[in-house]
Amino acid sequence: MTYQLAQVNYSRLLAPLDDPRLAAFVAGLEPVNAVADAAPGFVWRMQTEDGDATAIRAFEWDAGESAGVIVNMSTWTSIEALAAFVYGPLHVAFLRQRRKWFEKVERPTTALWWVAAGHVPTTAEAEERILHLREHGPTPYAFTLRRHFPSPDADPEDARDGDPGWLCPA
Incomplete structure (x- = not known):
């Protein structure tokens, strides 16, 4: 069986969309999503039939006193492909502005996990993975870019389990 990497991240909004x-966040969504959609290794991104990812409701149990929660979920062919997008210039420039738009959350709001190729993860699965990561830390069930695990069908000789130096910039 072949596997793909699922990722979810969500944020608590400082104000309504x-x-x-x-405004700068909303204006940047389309260009950032277009780069992701065209990125090598990109497979799928959660969105409504109208192409609106901001309309998806999930993680509302963790909204706190915020203006709401915004969710991003996608699948990729590999950890390397996701990391290349995440640490690419456009996404990094966008990410650097996140404190203007989102509340700081002390607990994980991003999780990665392996799914069978072609499987479309649900928001319920994503919520379960975030909760697992919060309770147990990174495990093969739910992990992060900094502490990741090889796909279930990876050759153990090729696995670089959790070595952030080869993947994540310091």
Whole structure:
């Protein structure tokens, strides 16, 4: 069986999406998503039939006092492919501005896990993975880019389990 990498991340909004304080974030969504969609190794991104990922409801149990939660979920052919996008120039520039738009959360709001190729993960699966990561830390069931695990069908000789030096910039 072949596997793909699923990823989810969510953020607590500092203001509603139609608030002027989030205008730069909203304006950047389409270009950032277009880069992701065209990236080598990209497979799938969660969105409505209209192409709107911001309309997806999940993780509302963790909204706190925020203006709401925004969710991103996608699948990739490999950890390397996801990392190349995440640490690419456009996404990094966008990410650097996140404190203007999102609350700081002390617990993990991003999780990665392996799925069978072609499987479309659900928000319920994603919520379960985040909760598992929060309770147990990185494991093969739910992990991070910094502490990751090889796909279930990886050759153990080729696995670089959790070595962030080869993947994540310091």
